[in-house]
Amino acid sequence: MWRSLQVTASALVFSAAVGVPVGTWLALTRFRGQRVLNALIYTGMGLPPVVVGLVVYLFLSNSGPLGNLAWLFTIKAMVVAQVIIATPLVVGVTMSSVRAVDPALRVQLRALGATRWQATVAALVEARFGVIVGLVAGFGSIISEVGAVMLVGGNIDGRTRVLTTAVVLETRRGNFDVALALGIILLTLSFAANLIMVMGQGKLAES
Amino acid sequence: MTKRRILILFLIFALASLTTLLAACGDKEKPAPTPTKEAATPLPTEEPTPEPAAPARLILATTTSTEDSGLLEYILPDFEAKYNAEVDVIAVGTGQALELGQNGDADVVLVHSRAREDAFVADGYGTARYDVMYNDFILVGPAADPAGIKGMTDAAAAFAQIAESGSTFVSRGDDSGTHSKEKAIWTAAEVTLEGDWYISAGQGMGEVLTMSDEMGAYTLSDRATYVARQATGLKLEILVEGDPILFNPYGVIPVNPEKHPNINAELGQAFADWITSLETQELILSFKLNDQSLFTPDSEAWRAAHSGE
Amino acid sequence: MTSAPLYTLRDVRQVYGARTVLDIPALTVQRGEVLAVVGPSGAGKSTLLRLMALLEAPAQGEMLLHLNDERVTAETASIAQRRLLAMVFQRPALLSRNVRANVAYGLRLRGERNGQKRVEAALERVSLTHLANAHPRTLSGGEMQRVAVARALVLEPRVLLLDEPTANLDPYNVRLIESLIREQHTAHETTIILVTHNIFQARRLATRVVLLLEGALIEEGSAEEFFDSPRDPRTAAFLSGEFVY
Numbered sequence: 001m002w003r004s005l006q007v008t009a010s011a012l013v014f015s016a017a018v019g020v021p022v023g024t025w026l027a028l029t030r031f032r033g034q035r036v037l038n039a040l041i042y043t044g045m046g047l048p049p050v051v052v053g054l055v056v057y058l059f060l061s062n063s064g065p066l067g068n069l070a071w072l073f074t075i076k077a078m079v080v081a082q083v084i085i086a087t088p089l090v091v092g093v094t095m096s097s098v099r100a101v102d103p104a105l106r107v108q109l110r111a112l113g114a115t116r117w118q119a120t121v122a123a124l125v126e127a128r129f130g131v132i133v134g135l136v137a138g139f140g141s142i143i144s145e146v147g148a149v150m151l152v153g154g155n156i157d158g159r160t161r162v163l164t165t166a167v168v169l170e171t172r173r174g175n176f177d178v179a180l181a182l183g184i185i186l187l188t189l190s191f192a193a194n195l196i197m198v199m200g201q202g203k204l205a206e207s
Numbered sequence: 208m209t210k211r212r213i214l215i216l217f218l219i220f221a222l223a224s225l226t227t228l229l230a231a232c233g234d235k236e237k238p239a240p241t242p243t244k245e246a247a248t249p250l251p252t253e254e255p256t257p258e259p260a261a262p263a264r265l266i267l268a269t270t271t272s273t274e275d276s277g278l279l280e281y282i283l284p285d286f287e288a289k290y291n292a293e294v295d296v297i298a299v300g301t302g303q304a305l306e307l308g309q310n311g312d313a314d315v316v317l318v319h320s321r322a323r324e325d326a327f328v329a330d331g332y333g334t335a336r337y338d339v340m341y342n343d344f345i346l347v348g349p350a351a352d353p354a355g356i357k358g359m360t361d362a363a364a365a366f367a368q369i370a371e372s373g374s375t376f377v378s379r380g381d382d383s384g385t386h387s388k389e390k391a392i393w394t395a396a397e398v399t400l401e402g403d404w405y406i407s408a409g410q411g412m413g414e415v416l417t418m419s420d421e422m423g424a425y426t427l428s429d430r431a432t433y434v435a436r437q438a439t440g441l442k443l444e445i446l447v448e449g450d451p452i453l454f455n456p457y458g459v460i461p462v463n464p465e466k467h468p469n470i471n472a473e474l475g476q477a478f479a480d481w482i483t484s485l486e487t488q489e490l491i492l493s494f495k496l497n498d499q500s501l502f503t504p505d506s507e508a509w510r511a512a513h514s515g516e
Numbered sequence: 517m518t519s520a521p522l523y524t525l526r527d528v529r530q531v532y533g534a535r536t537v538l539d540i541p542a543l544t545v546q547r548g549e550v551l552a553v554v555g556p557s558g559a560g561k562s563t564l565l566r567l568m569a570l571l572e573a574p575a576q577g578e579m580l581l582h583l584n585d586e587r588v589t590a591e592t593a594s595i596a597q598r599r600l601l602a603m604v605f606q607r608p609a610l611l612s613r614n615v616r617a618n619v620a621y622g623l624r625l626r627g628e629r630n631g632q633k634r635v636e637a638a639l640e641r642v643s644l645t646h647l648a649n650a651h652p653r654t655l656s657g658g659e660m661q662r663v664a665v666a667r668a669l670v671l672e673p674r675v676l677l678l679d680e681p682t683a684n685l686d687p688y689n690v691r692l693i694e695s696l697i698r699e700q701h702t703a704h705e706t707t708i709i710l711v712t713h714n715i716f717q718a719r720r721l722a723t724r725v726v727l728l729l730e731g732a733l734i735e736e737g738s739a740e741e742f743f744d745s746p747r748d749p750r751t752a753a754f755l756s757g758e759f760v761y
C-alpha cells in the first residue's frame with residue numbers, strides 16, 4: 001500500500017513539476033501551431049494507460065533504446081509510465097484554468113509594479129483551484145491505474161506489486177474477499193487524498 | 208476549526224480500517240504450508256555462496272498458473288536461501304513470458320507450450336529446454352452438462368459435441384499455453400470456431416473460470432488453477448480428464464546470454480538446475496491443495512530416480 | 517508646482533490590428549499637475565493611459581518619460597523606474613485574496629516586509645478598515661473600486677494614472693474617491709492623470725484638460741481655458757453634452 005502511495009506520489013510530484021509550469025506557459029503565450037498542440041494535449045489527457053505502458057516497456061526493455069538503464073520491472077519504470085499518463089492531465093487542466101484568469105488582471109498587476117514573472121506567478125495563484133483539481137484528477141487517474149504498471153512493473157511480490165496489481169492477482173486467484181479488501185483500501189486512499197486537497201482548497205479560499 | 212477536527216477524525220478512521228484490512232490480508236495472502244524465508248535460511252552451509260553479499264536478482268518470467276496456484280511462493284524461498292538470490296516473478300501469459308525472454312527482459316522462463324518453447328530454443332533465444340513437471344488440463348463445465356460430455360475420454364470428441372450442441376464455451380483467447388492447447392484440440396476435433404457459443408475472453412485462467420461459472424459455460428482449465436479455485440467456491444465440475452492430449456508439460460529455459468549479454472545467465476542456469484533437481488522435485492510434489500498435488504514432477508533426474516516404479 | 521516636463525509625446529500613434537485608435541502629434545504632461553483626459557467612449561483615453569503607464573509601446577512615434585535625469589520609454593524603463601508609476605484600471609481587477617492582501621500586493625512585490633502600517637493607513641483612507649478581511653467577491657462595486665485605489669495609493673507613486681475611477685459609482689463613493697485624489701495631489705505633489713468622461717469631475721479636480729475624439733487630440737488647455745473659452749467647436753459641443761457616450 002505504501003508502495004502504491006510512493007509510486008503515485010513521486011509520479012505526481014514529477015508531473016506537477018513539469019505540468020504546472022508548462023501549462024502556465026502555454027496558457028499565457030501565443031504561437032503558431034498552438035491549436036494543434038492543444039489538441040495533442042487534450043488527446044494526451046485521454047491516453048490509454050496500457051498503450052503508455054507498452055511504449056514505456058518497449059523503450060526500457062533490454063532490447064529497447066533505454067535498456068541499459070535497467071529500469072524495467074522496477075518502481076522507476078512505473079513512475080515513468082504514471083508520469084506520462086498524468087502529465088498531460090496536469091498540463092491541460094493548468095492551462096485551461098490559468099487561461100480562465102482575467103487577462104486584465106495580469107496587466108493590472110504589471111501596472112502596480114509586478115515583473116512579468118511576478119504577474120505570471122500571481123495568475124497561477126489565481127488559478128490555484130483549477131490547478132489543484134488537475135492534480136487531484138492526475139492522482140486519481142494514476143493511483144487506480146493497473147494496465148501500465150502491470151506491464152512495466154511486472155507485479156513482482158515485495159517489489160513492484162501495488163494495490164491495483166494486487167487486486168488483479170487476487171481476483172485471478174479467486175480470492176475475491178482479499179481483492180475487495182484491497183480495493184477498499186485503494187478507495188480509502190483516493191478519498192483521503194482528495195479530502196486533504198479539498199480541505200486545502202478551503203484553506204486557500206479563506207486566505 | 209470544525210473542518211480540521213473532521214479531517215483528523217477521518218484520518219484516524221482511515222488508518223484504523225487500513226491496519227485491520229492489512230492484517231486480514233496478510234493472513235490470507237499465504238496459502239498452504241509455505242515455508243518462510245526465516246525457516247529456510249538456517250541450513251545454508253551446503254551451497255556455493257558463503258559470504259552474505261547483497262542478494263543477486265533473478266527475473267523469472269512465467270505463466271500465471273504457477274504464481275496463482277501458489278506453487279512459486281511455496282518453493283522459491285528454498286532457491287533464494289541457497290543461492291542468496293531474490294527471484295522477481297513476472298507472471299504473465301506464455302506468449303508474453305517468451306517475448307520477455309526474447310527481449311532479454313527476463314533471465315529464465317518457466318512456461319508450458321511445448322512447440323513454442325522448442326522454437327524459442329531453436330531461434331537461439333534460450334540455451335536449452337528442460338522438462339520440469341506437468342499438470343494436466345481438464346474440461347470443466349456446469350453440473351447440468353447440456354452437451355452431455357461427462358465421462359468422455361476423448362477430449363476432441365467432447366469438444367466437437369460442445370460445438371454441435373451450441374453450448375457456451377469460454378476461451379482464454381490470450382495466446383497463453385492453455386489457449387494454445389485449446390486451439391490444438393479444436394483442430395483435432397475439426398471444428399471451425401464461429402458463432403455466439405464461442406467466447407474469447409482475453410483473460411487469465413482465474414477470470415475465465417469465474418466467467419464460465421457465472422455463465423454456465425464450458426472451458427478448458429489447468430488442474431492446478433481449477434483446484435485452487437474450487438477451494439474458493441467454484442461450482443464448475445470436471446467433466447473430461449485423462450486424455451493424453453490434455454497432458455500439460457512445463458519446461459524451464461535459461462535465456463541465452465549470447466543475445467543479451469547483460470542478463471544474469473549464471474543464475475538463470477542455476478535456477479534451471481535447481482528446479483529440475485531431485486530435491487526441488489520432491490518439494491513440488493509436496494505442494495498440495497485440498498490434499499491433491501497440483502503438479503507432478505517430471506524432470507530427467509526425477510524420472511531416472513523413479514524409473515524402477 | 518514646478519514646471520518640468522514629465523511626459524513628452526511626439527507623433528504617437530497606437531494601432532490595433534489595422535485600426536489606428538490613437539494619433540497624437542504632440543502632448544506634454546508637466547510634473548505635479550492633475551491632467552484630466554476627457555472624451556466619449558472609444559475615444560482612446562484608456563489606450564493613452566496604458567501608454568503612459570509603460571504597459572504598451574506606441575506603434576509609431578515616441579513617448580518619453582522624464583525621471584530624474586533620464587528619459588525612458590516602455591522598452592527601456594527598468595523595473596525600479598516602472599515602480600514609480602501606479603495605474604488603476606477602469607474595471608477593478610482584484611486578486612482572489614482578502615482586501616488587506618490586495619492592498620499589500622504592490623508592497624510585497626517591492627519586497628517591503630514592514631508595510632503593514634502603510635497598508636492599514638491606506639485602508640483607513642478609503643474607509644475600508646472594517647472590511648480588511650473580506651473577500652473581494654463580497655464587495656460592492658464602490659468598495660472594489662476603493663480597494664483598487666488604495667492598492668495604488670499605498671505605493672506612494674510619483675505618477676498616479678486613474679482610468680475612470682468613479683464610473684458607475686454612487687455619489688458617496690464618487691465624493692470619497694475625489695477627495696482622495698485631491699488630497700494625494702496637495703499633500704504629495706503626485707502627478708495625476710485622470711481619465712474621465714465626466715466633465716464635472718474634470719472641472720472639480722483638474723489643473724489641465726485634454727479632449728480626445730476618435731483617437732485625435734482635439735483640445736488641450738488649462739482647466740479654465742478648456743471650460744470657459746474652448747478653441748475648438750467640438751469641445752463646446754462635447755461640453756454641452758452633444759456627444760453620446
Ligand SMILES: Nc1ncnc2c1ncn2[C@@H]1O[C@H](COP(=O)(O)OP(=O)(O)O)[C@@H](O)[C@H]1O
Nearest residue numbers: 532533537555556557558559560561562563564
Ligand atoms: N486590445 C485592443 N485590441 C483592439 N482594439 C482595441 C484594444 N483596446 C482598445 N481597442 C479599441 O480602441 C479604441 C479605443 O479604446 P479605449 O482606449 O479603451 O477607449 P476609451 O477608454 O476612450 O473608451 C476602441 O475603439 C477600442 O475598441
Ligand SMILES: [Mg+2]
Nearest residue numbers: 561562606679
Ligand atoms: Mg476606457
